[in-house]
Amino acid sequence: MEHANPTFELFGMYGNWSNILMLAVTTLIVFLIAFIATRNLKMKPTGMQNFMEWIMDFVKGIIKSNFDWQTGGRFHVLGITFLMFIAVANVLGLPFSISYDGVLWWKSPTADPTITMTLAVMVIILTHYYGIKAKGMKGYAVDTYLKPMPFLFPLKIIEEFANTLTLGLRLYGNIYAGEVLLGLIAGLATSSVFGFVGAIIPAMAWQGFSLFIGGIQAFIFVMLTMVYMSHKVSADH
Amino acid sequence: MSFDYLVLGASGHDGLNIWDILATLFFFILLMALLKKVAWGPLMGIMTQREELIASEIAAAENSRGESQRLLEEQRDLLKEARTEALAIVENAKKQGDASREEIITTARSEAIRLKESAIREIDTEKERAIAAVREEVVSLSVLAASKVLEKEVSEEDNRALIEATIAKAGEVK
Numbered sequence: 001m002e003h004a005n006p007t008f009e010l011f012g013m014y015g016n017w018s019n020i021l022m023l024a025v026t027t028l029i030v031f032l033i034a035f036i037a038t039r040n041l042k043m044k045p046t047g048m049q050n051f052m053e054w055i056m057d058f059v060k061g062i063i064k065s066n067f068d069w070q071t072g073g074r075f076h077v078l079g080i081t082f083l084m085f086i087a088v089a090n091v092l093g094l095p096f097s098i099s100y101d102g103v104l105w106w107k108s109p110t111a112d113p114t115i116t117m118t119l120a121v122m123v124i125i126l127t128h129y130y131g132i133k134a135k136g137m138k139g140y141a142v143d144t145y146l147k148p149m150p151f152l153f154p155l156k157i158i159e160e161f162a163n164t165l166t167l168g169l170r171l172y173g174n175i176y177a178g179e180v181l182l183g184l185i186a187g188l189a190t191s192s193v194f195g196f197v198g199a200i201i202p203a204m205a206w207q208g209f210s211l212f213i214g215g216i217q218a219f220i221f222v223m224l225t226m227v228y229m230s231h232k233v234s235a236d237h
Numbered sequence: 238m239s240f241d242y243l244v245l246g247a248s249g250h251d252g253l254n255i256w257d258i259l260a261t262l263f264f265f266i267l268l269m270a271l272l273k274k275v276a277w278g279p280l281m282g283i284m285t286q287r288e289e290l291i292a293s294e295i296a297a298a299e300n301s302r303g304e305s306q307r308l309l310e311e312q313r314d315l316l317k318e319a320r321t322e323a324l325a326i327v328e329n330a331k332k333q334g335d336a337s338r339e340e341i342i343t344t345a346r347s348e349a350i351r352l353k354e355s356a357i358r359e360i361d362t363e364k365e366r367a368i369a370a371v372r373e374e375v376v377s378l379s380v381l382a383a384s385k386v387l388e389k390e391v392s393e394e395d396n397r398a399l400i401e402a403t404i405a406k407a408g409e410v411k
Contacts, residue, residue, distance in 0.1 A: 008256075015256025023264045030268060034276035041283045043290065052280055077277050081269040109261075114254045118261040 005104060022109040026089045034084065059083055062223055066230040071134070075229060078126075083222045086110060086119075086171065090214030093179050094207050110217075111176040113169065120168030123225045124160065131232030144232065167224055174217050178210040376404060 006017040037048035045053055059079040063072040093108030109115050132140045145156045185206060189199035379400050384393065 007254075010256065013255035014253070015260070016254055019254070019257045020260045023260055027264045027268045031271060034272050038276040038280050041279055043283065043287055049280075052276070053284060056277075056280060056284065076281070077269060077273045080277060081265070081272055085265060085268060112257070114257040115261045118258045119265065122262065122265070 016112070016114075018105050018107065019109055019112050019115060021105065022089070022092060022107060023115070026085060026092060026109055029092075030081075030084045030088050033088075055083065056080060059222065062219075063226050066226045067234055071233055072226070072230070075226065079222050079226065082119075082225060083218050086221050087215055087218035090175050090217055091211055093175070094182070094210050094214070108175050108179060110171055111179045113172045113176075116172040116175075117164075117168035119171075119221075120164050123167060123228065124164045127225075127228045127232040130229060134233045140232070163224075163228060167221065167228075171217050171221055174213050178206070178213055181206055182210065372404065372408070376401060379404070 008015050008017060034052065037052040041049060056076070059076060060069075063069070063075060063079060066072065089108055089110045091108070093106070093111055098104075098106035128140075128144075131144060134140075135143060145153055182203070185199050185203045188195045189203065190196070376397075380393075380397055383396055383400060387396070
């Protein structure tokens, strides 16, 4: 049950080979899906092209519910990539996990807080960047920290950190919890014949549910990204 | 069973996983850049292209609809015109037919009258001629008869005058 991580130290900085491996696998899978789906593009879409176009329209819908397309269009690529990257990362740990010598190698990369927090911090930094770009330094500072009331300034500061934390930890918590429960069910299944029979139904139910959670969490992540982005970029918020 | 491994950040060392952070950023940004180049860009391109195609198709359909409407109107007008023209032609023909019928009838009628008149005239002439001939015959017969009866007493001239007067009187009585 108890897994160690394949950590390493290089130039005084720590790393986790398992995380890096799974990130590479996620990147490769997302790239292959998107790459294969967009070969041989046609005016009249078929098969995989339909699927990709559906994803694009889906993200477009998320963006349009937060900004007008004129300002929001430039985040389209970011949104689609996030959606697919996180969805694939979330489901990678579902079918199995691989550990070798008590070291966990195969898991969802999003079941690691370092990775989800990195993505969350990246999103928040991007929102501040685009906020400054859209409104200028002064407009950004006033809109972000002094509205609606100047005395709410401390709360606004806290809000920024809270947003970052919740964005990253929500994703991490959901996926990690799913993996822990799957691990427990797998432990039950390998304990005895009765355990295996008893574990079939919960395992299937929980995998199906985790698949659903994985999709939902990807959607929520993209949705919140666009919400925070529109708070910083749009003038009327 | 120990749940220590559930604790956040229980990765076996105290430092932050800087390499993980760098790897996350690296892979994500690499993926976004690559996909923008090979997948999203072309896909967005074709979607925009399709939007334009649809818009232009709609415009073209609108155009041709207007065109066909116009042509239909034109055809309808032409048909109406042709119909009135045909009616006029039929009317004309009927009128002309009526006129020529009248003319033929009139001609026939006048011809008949003329024929009848000439026939009557001919009959009258013939009648006159026949009466004159009969009268002549009667006179000479009477003269003959009287001369046979009276022989010498009356000269032929006196006798003739007498008889003619008698016959004329008889003609008046008749």
